[in-house]
Amino acid sequence: MSIQHKSYLFSKGLDSYFEGIYNAYQFTIRFFKEVFQPPFHFREIVNQCYEVGLKSLALISLTGFIVGIVFTKQSRPSLEDFGAASWLPSLIGIAIVKALGPLVTALICAGKVGSSIGAELGSMKVTEQIEAMEVSAINPFKYLTVTRVIATTITIPILALYCSFVGLFGSYLNVHASESTSLVNFYQEGFKTITFLDIFSSIVKSIVFGFTIGIIGCYKGFHATKGTFGVGKAANEAVVLAMFLVFLEEIVIVQLANWIRFY
């Protein structure tokens, strides 16, 4: 392969990369334009909340519970070495409510919900179902994207809070197995060092994660091409990109929250 050909391919790749970013930006702007315009498909939003929320509940419960147990098991020996075992509920509370609950929920939803949205819309795109909506005078962006993004933005923060509570419960069971403590006492200790800003930033973070997962899944699905291969690619890219952005947003929001706390 000649140098000219390599540089041609490189510039073509770079072009399509920036074109992709621009298209994603336009897609997001379109969401904000259309979300406040009627018709509001409330029934479809409720239906999508059920799909995203209720159907992820079992997986979130199991993962949150295991995270609580494992984190407690791993932290206890180190705290005991320093004679600080009584700090365990506070440590677990901070770790789960501030970081692990929203992050674990977002990662699970990026995998489960993001891929399912990407694959569903991708297959609708390649089988012309989206065009069929358009020719029936139905706005597919409004019906498919706006409803799904609203659903993920509403349900993922609720799931994150639920995940935190289940995680703390898992932690409590682990603590309770070795020492006698009541559930109420454990939760009180757990929330002692958590401020309103911590919970607020955790909820804001989950809202941003939910929006990201929904919009990336829909964007990838809407831009799927090349048949069944394209559908698989859309689902895969939706998961990878959503997870990457979730981590990026986690860093930015934590930094912002620390900055607000400092001032």
Next chain:
Amino acid sequence: MKEQNKLNTKQESEPVIYIKGLYKSFGELDVLKGVDFTLLEGENIAVLGKSGSGKSVLIKIIAGLLKADQGEVSVLGKRVDQINNKDLDALRLHIGFSFQNSALYDSMSVFQNLAFPLTMNTKHLTSKEIDMAVDEALDAVGLKDKRNQMPADLSGGQRKRIGIARTLILKPKIMLYDEPTSGLDPITSAEINQLILDVQKQYNTSSVIITHDLTCAKHTSNKIAMLLDGKFLQIGQFDEVFASKETQIASFYNYNFIQ
């Protein structure tokens, strides 16, 4: 067969679709290179051409799914190339589009597929009225008993019929058929051909039928338009077009085994 060929064409009718100097390219590929075409009220026109000749692109431009690079496209007196989204949606209520692969919504039952465009576009209908409209459309395609089935449970021919029924529910004035008989056996194809004629008669529609099936074109249309190299090479009645000495038209005819 004579019964099948009784096409419902009005005398001195108005043009419902008017296209002048239409150009469309995808990157460096020029697909349509100056298409001129008129469809009169009550007329069925079959657009014939090889795969990749731009037949489907043409009807997608008519339905406003694709934007033309250049040229005038008028549907029911409205310029599709200049219209805003709101007016385009209003116009689309009069256009029925039957997709090549039916494009039925997989997650919905047959009833929901048909009721969906109706419920999304009309606010005042009661559920009983929607029920009746769905039954009427299913009756028109002879599949009333498939009401509660899922698209995955239907055969290819049945899916095509349900796809047509879904467009009929909005009582369109123009029907656009994209390869209505592709992938079907000869008997089912003949049934679909008859259905196209029945729809024209019952709903008083004008139709553009995209096909490379000469049998379909001959039985369902008043006129044939040969789309080759991005332009209409000839438009006229079936026998008139295929009496042409033009090599590409003659070879298209010979390969269809109906001589």
